[in-house]
Amino acid sequence: MDLLLDAxxxxxxxxxxxxxxxxxxxxxxxxxxxxxxxxxxxxGLPLWLGIALGRFPGQRVLLAIANAGTGFPPVVAxxxxxxxxxxxxxxGALGLIYTPWAMVIAQALIATPLVVSFAAAGVxxxxxxxxxQIRAMGADRMQYLWLVxxxxxxxxxxxxxxxxxxxxxxxGAAMMVGGNLAGETRVLTTAAVPEVNRGNFGTALALGLIxxxxxxxxxxxxxxxxxxxxxx
Amino acid sequence: xxxxxxxxxxxxxxxxxxxxxxIEVPHLEVGAGETVAVLGPNGAGKSTLLLAAALLLPxxxxxxxFSEAARRNVQVRLRRxxxxxxxxxxxxxxxxxxxxxxxxxxxGVGKAERRVRAEEWLGRLGVAHLAGQRGHAVSGGEAQRVxxxxxxxxxxxxxxxxxxxxxxxxxxxxxxxxxxxxxxxAEGTAALFATHDHSEALLLAERVVxxxxxxxxxxxxxxxxxxxxxxxxxARFLGFSVLGPASCALLGLRPxxxxxHAAVAPEAARLEAGGVPAVVRRVEAGSGVGxxxxxxxxxxxxxxxxxxxxxxxxxxxxxCEVPVMxxxxxxxxxxx
Numbered sequence: 001m002d003l004l005l006d007a008x009x010x011x012x013x014x015x016x017x018x019x020x021x022x023x024x025x026x027x028x029x030x031x032x033x034x035x036x037x038x039x040x041x042x043x044g045l046p047l048w049l050g051i052a053l054g055r056f057p058g059q060r061v062l063l064a065i066a067n068a069g070t071g072f073p074p075v076v077a078x079x080x081x082x083x084x085x086x087x088x089x090x091x092g093a094l095g096l097i098y099t100p101w102a103m104v105i106a107q108a109l110i111a112t113p114l115v116v117s118f119a120a121a122g123v124x125x126x127x128x129x130x131x132x133q134i135r136a137m138g139a140d141r142m143q144y145l146w147l148v149x150x151x152x153x154x155x156x157x158x159x160x161x162x163x164x165x166x167x168x169x170x171x172g173a174a175m176m177v178g179g180n181l182a183g184e185t186r187v188l189t190t191a192a193v194p195e196v197n198r199g200n201f202g203t204a205l206a207l208g209l210i211x212x213x214x215x216x217x218x219x220x221x222x223x224x225x226x227x228x229x230x231x232x
Numbered sequence: 233x234x235x236x237x238x239x240x241x242x243x244x245x246x247x248x249x250x251x252x253x254x255i256e257v258p259h260l261e262v263g264a265g266e267t268v269a270v271l272g273p274n275g276a277g278k279s280t281l282l283l284a285a286a287l288l289l290p291x292x293x294x295x296x297x298f299s300e301a302a303r304r305n306v307q308v309r310l311r312r313x314x315x316x317x318x319x320x321x322x323x324x325x326x327x328x329x330x331x332x333x334x335x336x337x338x339x340g341v342g343k344a345e346r347r348v349r350a351e352e353w354l355g356r357l358g359v360a361h362l363a364g365q366r367g368h369a370v371s372g373g374e375a376q377r378v379x380x381x382x383x384x385x386x387x388x389x390x391x392x393x394x395x396x397x398x399x400x401x402x403x404x405x406x407x408x409x410x411x412x413x414x415x416x417x418a419e420g421t422a423a424l425f426a427t428h429d430h431s432e433a434l435l436l437a438e439r440v441v442x443x444x445x446x447x448x449x450x451x452x453x454x455x456x457x458x459x460x461x462x463x464x465x466x467a468r469f470l471g472f473s474v475l476g477p478a479s480c481a482l483l484g485l486r487p488x489x490x491x492x493h494a495a496v497a498p499e500a501a502r503l504e505a506g507g508v509p510a511v512v513r514r515v516e517a518g519s520g521v522g523x524x525x526x527x528x529x530x531x532x533x534x535x536x537x538x539x540x541x542x543x544x545x546x547x548x549x550x551x552c553e554v555p556v557m558x559x560x561x562x563x564x565x566x567x568x
Binding site: 127129130132133134135136137138139140143147150151 | 283286288308311314315316318319320322324325326334335338339382392
């Protein structure tokens with residue numbers, strides 16, 4: 001109990017005193033998870049459209065892969081990206097390993113199947129008559145896609161939230177491809193791990209608490225956005 | 233009515249599902265301004281036929297809308313000459329007015345005119361007061377009215393109606409059927425109308441296609457098809473009793489040459505003292521008029537139209553013996 005109270009006190013002190021390093025880590029966490037979620041949404045939503053609305057052989061297989069991807073171990077994603085970006089790897093020349101970009105790539109790889117799977121499930125749950133109705137109104141391909149996306153907007157919102165949730169708490173891949181370099185690739189999760197290893201539970205719990213506050217704030221923002229989308 | 237350029241022409245239409253042919257229609261035509269009903273029991277393939285004709289399902293064969301062949305690259309344009317009303321009104325998650333406006337937008341109607349036409353048609357269908365409500369918040373009958381307003385607002389030359397009133401209560405259904413009849417006549421819109429309700433088909437359609445197992449059983453003028461089935465299957469679907477040679481002999485029905493089975497409408501059979509004895513098997517409720525099903529000594533079942541109140545009489549309970557007669561002049565002889 002004392003340990004927890006100490007952690008809370010430490011978190012409050014870090015936030016109150018305006019610890020530059022903590023603010024910088026929190027900002028970096030927001031930027032990297034935000035960018036990863038954005039990339040996952042930009043890649044995942046068109047993929048979702050193709051999988052959920054297209055008619056082609058292997059459609060079910062692709063959806064099964066996306067569904068299986070929701071359980072894709074972050075460490076494996078990190079390993080895959082690390083091998084690709086390693087200096088002697090196929091994309092080593094890009095010099096991205098141990099940079100925030102490497103972290104964005106790895107985390108987007110984790111979030112994309114989540115976005116695809118949740119979004120596809122939402123579209124498939126729309127009444128079949130609705131698809132016929134939209135086409136019967138004379139919709140061309142783009143109008144059809146727009147109206148289907150509009151009808152499934154809540155599911156798409158949930159899909160993006162799921163993608164964000166999948167990466168914000170992730171540590172394995174971020175550590176592997178980011179390297180937890182102070183001032184460069186250190187984020188809230190990767191910063192907490194070495195503190196635990198050193199036995200600095202107070203600082204680690206404080207970082208965890210800040211991460212929790214960050215997640216709650218982002219979720220509250222997304223939930224407000226979700227309610228607005230629902231009313232539209 | 234069936235003159236000029238046909239609104240819809242179907243030739244050698246085949247629809248396959250799971251490697252099985254579910255629809256096979258050699259020929260079907262809907263004239264300009266004409267209403268054709270596709271009448272059949274549940275599972276006959278009415279909706280599938282309608283969806284294929286509305287260019288919403290892939291199908292083999294030829295479909296032409298106002299004499300233009302529905303090739304893949306012109307299907308969106310052809311669909312914009314038509315509108316479809318489904319059993320499920322399928323309103324979009326937006327306001328009722330926007331539901332109509334979005335259809336108009338797809339037909340290239342400008343923003344200002346969209347609003348005017350949406351309000352005009354919501355008013356004509358009696359749902360103008362719902363314009364600002366969410367599509368999902370209105371009742372089934374109201375949703376179907378909005379769906380009709382959405383369909384008519386785009387001024388379609390051809391309307392597809394897939395059992396549009398199947399999900400609403402009896403009174404609303406009767407009112408909407410009447411209103412639809414008036415609108416179709418006023419707008420001169422051709423329509424292909426799927427239903428399993430004989431009276432709807434009779435009220436709305438000039439011609440009827442009886443569909444069974446995806447194939448047309450009989451095609452003709454509505455009143456003629458509904459009164460004179462040509463086959464045992466058609467007769468059974470239309471609610472006629474099919475009587476074999478033994479039953480015909482029992483009831484004193486004299487067959488015409490070469491046929492041995494008679495179809496008897498419930499209205500052509502009656503209970504009458506001195507008639508042929510039959511045993512009551514069960515009663516069936518209808519709207520206003522019910523049916524008493526009796527078994528003849530020959531084993532055939534005969535349906536007799538009766539007022540609902542009469543069916544409550546204890547003398548018509550299952551197992552009771554009743555005397556029955558059939559009007560010879562109203563028996564329909566079946567060639568197949």
